[in-house]
Amino acid sequence: MSNPIKVDIWSDVQCPWCYIGKRKFEAAVADFEGDVEVEYHSFELSPDTPVDFEGTPIDYLSERKGMPVDQVEQMLARVTGIAASVGLAYDYEHVHQTNTVKAHELIHFAKSKGRQLDMKERLLKAYFVDGRHVGRVEDLADLAAEIGLDRAEVVRVLTANTYLPDVKADVARAQEYGIQGVPFFVFDEKYGVSGAQETAAFTNVLEQVRGEKAPVT
């Protein structure tokens, strides 16, 4: 790969707009005539959430924000509809609200094995589509094994918090950038794009960055 555009993406596993934004960004990359290197980084939206939170995302959001349940339901219905427009079948009735720090550690472990992108996709699908739990070590090990990673090794590194410093480093870098919401895309450590933009917006940014990288003649 020659002089690729590096895109660093801050994201959380339980952020619905991150998965939608991922699809829209991927569509831009698919049509882009140039090399793009993607690396995901950790962002914890609710680090104080218990791993075994008792309740649904509706309970969680209504309790945390004091919003009426019917308003939360409307919001989730809306995001579910938008997800469907990019081919994602969100199933909020079976989502397990949880703490995602171990999922982030797993993503870092997968990166060490050259499988970060596969692990990120598997975790998002597990949470939003498959109704799987993405907070517990044993469940995460199952998901890791599904993409071919060593289950026993995953249990070991997650239990030992081996990749927790990497998660914290990502969170710290997000703070240094001033990132307050996700998804957040950083192109060549120079340009920032916030939120689940439309594919055309990502395309425009990629083309702009490519133009600036082109050698001066």
Added chain:
Amino acid sequence: MTDTAPAPLKILGSLDAVSCEGDFCDIAAGPNMANTSPAVSSNDE
């Protein structure tokens, strides 16, 4: 990435795209952005 503080970013694209902040996802803005063309706003100017 390095251990040094990063240079400030130029923010491209519309700023009203949907995102998640804190422990909550801000979906009030909606997906239909009025301006999706890159326009440098500035946090480094």
